[in-house]
Amino acid sequence: MQEVPRFFESFEIGETRKTLARTITETDFVVHAGHSGDFFPHHMDAEFCKTQPFGARIAHGTMTFTIGIGLTATTINPHAMTYGYERLRFPKPVFIGDTIHTEIEITKAQIDPKREGYGQVVEACSVKNQNGETVLFCEHILLVKRE
Amino acid sequence: MQEVPRFFESFEIGETRKTLARTITETDFVVHAGHSGDFFPHHMDAEFCKTQPFGARIAHGTMTFTIGIGLTATTINPHAMTYGYERLRFPKPVFIGDTIHTEIEITKAQIDPKREGYGQVVEACSVKNQNGETVLFCEHILLVKRE
Amino acid sequence: MQEVPRFFESFEIGETRKTLARTITETDFVVHAGHSGDFFPHHMDAEFCKTQPFGARIAHGTMTFTIGIGLTATTINPHAMTYGYERLRFPKPVFIGDTIHTEIEITKAQIDPKREGYGQVVEACSVKNQNGETVLFCEHILLVKRE
Amino acid sequence: MQEVPRFFESFEIGETRKTLARTITETDFVVHAGHSGDFFPHHMDAEFCKTQPFGARIAHGTMTFTIGIGLTATTINPHAMTYGYERLRFPKPVFIGDTIHTEIEITKAQIDPKREGYGQVVEACSVKNQNGETVLFCEHILLVKRE
Amino acid sequence: MQEVPRFFESFEIGETRKTLARTITETDFVVHAGHSGDFFPHHMDAEFCKTQPFGARIAHGTMTFTIGIGLTATTINPHAMTYGYERLRFPKPVFIGDTIHTEIEITKAQIDPKREGYGQVVEACSVKNQNGETVLFCEHILLVKRE
Amino acid sequence: MQEVPRFFESFEIGETRKTLARTITETDFVVHAGHSGDFFPHHMDAEFCKTQPFGARIAHGTMTFTIGIGLTATTINPHAMTYGYERLRFPKPVFIGDTIHTEIEITKAQIDPKREGYGQVVEACSVKNQNGETVLFCEHILLVKRE
Numbered sequence: 001m002q003e004v005p006r007f008f009e010s011f012e013i014g015e016t017r018k019t020l021a022r023t024i025t026e027t028d029f030v031v032h033a034g035h036s037g038d039f040f041p042h043h044m045d046a047e048f049c050k051t052q053p054f055g056a057r058i059a060h061g062t063m064t065f066t067i068g069i070g071l072t073a074t075t076i077n078p079h080a081m082t083y084g085y086e087r088l089r090f091p092k093p094v095f096i097g098d099t100i101h102t103e104i105e106i107t108k109a110q111i112d113p114k115r116e117g118y119g120q121v122v123e124a125c126s127v128k129n130q131n132g133e134t135v136l137f138c139e140h141i142l143l144v145k146r147e
Numbered sequence: 148m149q150e151v152p153r154f155f156e157s158f159e160i161g162e163t164r165k166t167l168a169r170t171i172t173e174t175d176f177v178v179h180a181g182h183s184g185d186f187f188p189h190h191m192d193a194e195f196c197k198t199q200p201f202g203a204r205i206a207h208g209t210m211t212f213t214i215g216i217g218l219t220a221t222t223i224n225p226h227a228m229t230y231g232y233e234r235l236r237f238p239k240p241v242f243i244g245d246t247i248h249t250e251i252e253i254t255k256a257q258i259d260p261k262r263e264g265y266g267q268v269v270e271a272c273s274v275k276n277q278n279g280e281t282v283l284f285c286e287h288i289l290l291v292k293r294e
Numbered sequence: 295m296q297e298v299p300r301f302f303e304s305f306e307i308g309e310t311r312k313t314l315a316r317t318i319t320e321t322d323f324v325v326h327a328g329h330s331g332d333f334f335p336h337h338m339d340a341e342f343c344k345t346q347p348f349g350a351r352i353a354h355g356t357m358t359f360t361i362g363i364g365l366t367a368t369t370i371n372p373h374a375m376t377y378g379y380e381r382l383r384f385p386k387p388v389f390i391g392d393t394i395h396t397e398i399e400i401t402k403a404q405i406d407p408k409r410e411g412y413g414q415v416v417e418a419c420s421v422k423n424q425n426g427e428t429v430l431f432c433e434h435i436l437l438v439k440r441e
Numbered sequence: 442m443q444e445v446p447r448f449f450e451s452f453e454i455g456e457t458r459k460t461l462a463r464t465i466t467e468t469d470f471v472v473h474a475g476h477s478g479d480f481f482p483h484h485m486d487a488e489f490c491k492t493q494p495f496g497a498r499i500a501h502g503t504m505t506f507t508i509g510i511g512l513t514a515t516t517i518n519p520h521a522m523t524y525g526y527e528r529l530r531f532p533k534p535v536f537i538g539d540t541i542h543t544e545i546e547i548t549k550a551q552i553d554p555k556r557e558g559y560g561q562v563v564e565a566c567s568v569k570n571q572n573g574e575t576v577l578f579c580e581h582i583l584l585v586k587r588e
Numbered sequence: 589m590q591e592v593p594r595f596f597e598s599f600e601i602g603e604t605r606k607t608l609a610r611t612i613t614e615t616d617f618v619v620h621a622g623h624s625g626d627f628f629p630h631h632m633d634a635e636f637c638k639t640q641p642f643g644a645r646i647a648h649g650t651m652t653f654t655i656g657i658g659l660t661a662t663t664i665n666p667h668a669m670t671y672g673y674e675r676l677r678f679p680k681p682v683f684i685g686d687t688i689h690t691e692i693e694i695t696k697a698q699i700d701p702k703r704e705g706y707g708q709v710v711e712a713c714s715v716k717n718q719n720g721e722t723v724l725f726c727e728h729i730l731l732v733k734r735e
Numbered sequence: 736m737q738e739v740p741r742f743f744e745s746f747e748i749g750e751t752r753k754t755l756a757r758t759i760t761e762t763d764f765v766v767h768a769g770h771s772g773d774f775f776p777h778h779m780d781a782e783f784c785k786t787q788p789f790g791a792r793i794a795h796g797t798m799t800f801t802i803g804i805g806l807t808a809t810t811i812n813p814h815a816m817t818y819g820y821e822r823l824r825f826p827k828p829v830f831i832g833d834t835i836h837t838e839i840e841i842t843k844a845q846i847d848p849k850r851e852g853y854g855q856v857v858e859a860c861s862v863k864n865q866n867g868e869t870v871l872f873c874e875h876i877l878l879v880k881r882e
Contacts, residue, residue, distance in 0.1 A: 002608075002662060020590075020774070020776055020780065021776065021780045021782065021783065022184070022774060022776075022779045022780055023779060023780055023781040023782070023792075025761050025762075025764075025765055026319050026320070026321055026761070027319075027321040027761055027762040027765040027766070028182070028765060029319075030319055030321040030322060030325070031178070031182055031321070031475075031765070032182065032213070033475070033478075034325075034472075034474070034475020034476060034478075035175070035178055035179065035182060035213060035214070035217075035475060036213045036214060036216070036217030036220070037169070037214070037217040037218060037220065037474075037475075037478070037480045038216075038217045038220035039220075039314070039316060039478045040220055040223060041223075041314055041315065041316075044316045044317060045314065045315045045316055045317055045393055046317040046391070046393055047315065047317070047393040047424050048315065048393075057317075060213075061229055062209075062212060062213040062216055062217065063213070065209060065212065065213075066179070066182060066183045066207075066209040066210070066212075066213055067182070067183060067184070069183070069185075069209055070182075070183030070184040070185045070209065071184065073183070073184065073185035073186075073187055074590060076187060076188075082208055082237065083236070084234065084235050084236040084237065085232070085235040086233060086234065086235070087231065087233065088231050088232040088233070088235060089230070089231040090229065090231065097781070099780055099781055099782040099783075130782050149314075149368060167296075167480070167482055167486065168482065168486045168488060168489065169480060169482075169485045169486060170485060170486055170487040170488070170498075172467050172468075172470075172471055173467070173613050173614070173615055174467055174468040174471040174472070174613075174615045175471060176613075177613055177615040177616060177619070178471070178475075178615070178769075180769070180772075181766075181768070181769020181770060181772075182769060184768075184769075184772070184774045186608070186610060186772045188608055188609065188610075191610045191611060192608065192609045192610055192611055192687055193611040193685070193687055194609060194611070194687040194718050195609065195687075204611075221296060244487070246486055246487055246488040246489075277488050316478070320760050320761070320762055321760075321762045322476070323760075324760055324762040324763065324766070325472070325476055325622075325762070326476065326507070327622070327625075328619075328621070328622020328623060328625075329469070329472055329473065329476060329504075329507060329508070329511075329622060330507045330508060330510070330511030330514070331463070331508070331511040331512060331514065331621075331622075331625075331627045332510075332511040332514035333514075333625045333755070333757060334514055334517060335517075335755055335756065335757075338757045338758060339755065339756045339757060339758055339834055340758040340832070340834055341756065341758070341834040341865050342756065342834075351758075354507075355523055356503075356506060356507040356510055356511065357507070359503060359506065359507075360473070360476060360477045360501075360503040360504070360506075360507055361476070361477060361478070363477070363479075363503055364476075364477030364478040364479040364503065365478065367477070367478065367479035367480075367481055370481060370482070376502055376531065377530070378528065378529050378530040378531065379526070379529040380527060380528065380529070381525065381527065382525050382526040382527070382529060383524070383525040384523065384525065443755075443809060461627070461629055461633065461737075462629065462633045462635060462636065463627060463629075463632045463633055464632060464633055464634040464635070464645075466614050466615075466617075466618055467614070468614055468615045468618040468619070469618060472618070472622075515737060538634070540633055540634055540635040540636075571635050610772070616770070619766070619770055620770065620801070623763070623766055623767065623770060623801060623802070623805075624801045624802060624804070624805030624808070625757070625802070625805040625806065625808065626804075626805045626808035627808075628808055628811060629811075648801075649817055650797075650800060650801040650804055650805065651801075653797060653800065653801075654767070654770060654771045654795075654797040654798070654800075654801055655770070655771060655772070657771070657773075657797055658770075658771030658772040658773040658797065659772065661771070661772065661773035661774075661775055664775060664776075670796055670825065671824070672822065672823050672824040672825065673820070673823040674821060674822065674823070675819065675821065676819050676820040676821070676823060677818070677819040678817065678819065
């Protein structure tokens, strides 16, 4: 992790980047249950899951979000902060043993009409598994200082 | 945790519920960094944070989301599944030692035009701290089977 | 988790309930060793265990107790508190990959002769695996306020 | 940890030993909640606890048992196995920051009438805090091979 | 984390870099004890430590090494691998609440006489606390491909 | 763990001991990544590792060191303290599922010329896997009080 300062003006629509990948383990499932307090059988009960459509334990949505966004935390931009997220979706389940990475594309960059000196930048984040399937999609909205 | 089956028709706009509360500890910060891989100094470096506007380490947004939503996981509705989340925002920071709970209000319930036999229910989720301040807001969209 | 107040008078002998189930993972074994400080080879050394009668690592008794009792922590009765446990036994080992749940039956309910205003309620707790075998048994003694 | 083989005949009533001590941290509380799935406010909600008789979060009984017994796991006796526990009690609460150790006294040693070649040994275990107060008591029953 | 390929020829003696910092928490102490299995009272027993020269729990040497070296893992050089470490020393203790970072200086770069096509690069690593005191020193020896 | 006081004079060159063994799990890999902050794909990305010479995720060197040395922490010698480590090497990788133990041999014991009243004792530590292969070697230098 390193600091890489960037002002609003330097973000270009269509710019992309791709993170390293990480294998999601049974340990991550257990840690996430213990961290969130959500022990629903869809995540924790292998016998129950055998009787369900997916046939196996599936990741908590909050875990795929946590790890998928965590993978993007590689360089610090001191001029940017998170405003929020939109359109968070989970198109495919994540199973134990899947390997995920995140692909980011800048899809919007506009001056913030309400916050003087700031622009809004939208990063479309696609978390993908080892087969290239998108398992999570969201729009990350950043507030970035203007130069 | 128990199963409480509810069909789409039983959700009423204006219906509310409130979860138990949980104190956010330094341990949660460290666990979340290790789980997400995000060791940004805003969450992990107390000396750096003393020089910043908030003056102290602040929670990862993904952690407030994970625990705030985790607190709502108390009863299983076998007829409902998460479709996604909208308008995820973090109006106030969460500090070590804050105690948070989640308040839920049903704000929308409409037949899903694309998915036969399903309705969409929107739960507005407000995660609040011990002073009643909202630290996270989002709209949780559920797909619920019709009777 | 929710509060469900019950006075002593409402407990009936023969009343039963059954918890959700949870798959015991290798992660739980490692977490429990690190939490308890007990790294005995019966729990942690797969090579040693191949030479032993059970042929595989077996769960710490304290873990089966912790998780088996933890599964029962779904509703809070503000009028009850734990007095203690009797007859804690481990009739069968728990292996990595077993899925356990807990069955509870009220087997005694009597006025406490020493504590005015309280009754003693005994919950017989049977932790069972996916084959219906009891892996842990104990009697949980509660002190419950009289109405 | 080392192997120290002992047959039934070598246990003497009145024999005592004392473990090292360990400070119980807020981390242990959080780990235990996540491990057991028990997030009751008595252990996890500092604001709620301020309104309760003890005034502060108190340890899960299963945690005091896990750590108190874990502290005794220092030497392996290949001729002994746990039969069960009796009279498990929690005379005083354990708070964050307390330092506990375990004192053991052999209180019974008798030939097992049902299991040929074995004796039963009872270890009375007292888990004590830094003020010498007993916070947990139980009788650990061992089956030990006869020479 | 990103890949930044560098051949042996590009390393220059006197080259330096400095990592981000991280506050060492009580949680890290507890996690490290549970991970390593080392529950020595110097790390885990606050009451005992009050009677010792340092007056407080001190970090495991293996933890300062793990976190101090972990802080340097920011960019991947596919042409380099760890050969080993020399002169690992712990000049000052690390206490709960200290904030550490790592400073690296290239102190040697020489062709490896035994491994054709490789050079040896020595990184002198100094882990420092918030007062600038060195708490760990070591020499990290890398094998790096020649161009 | 118990206290076993030994002065410098009691250490003899050629003296050996061997620890218990412990199976290294996927959980240990995940815990170590989260503890150290090192999520390099060599440890965390099973798909990437399939394309590498070893074919599978390999343990962090800092983890093998942490657990290998942790296994030796069985008895406390109040007269000894760690001075440092030399010649830390990793001759073979450690894979998920390997079972490791540590063998120690006293290879040096000499009066410390600079520290009056102390001697230096060198423990050669070999961490070995289930096939008897050395996966880590180092020299642990102790300062031990003279009688």
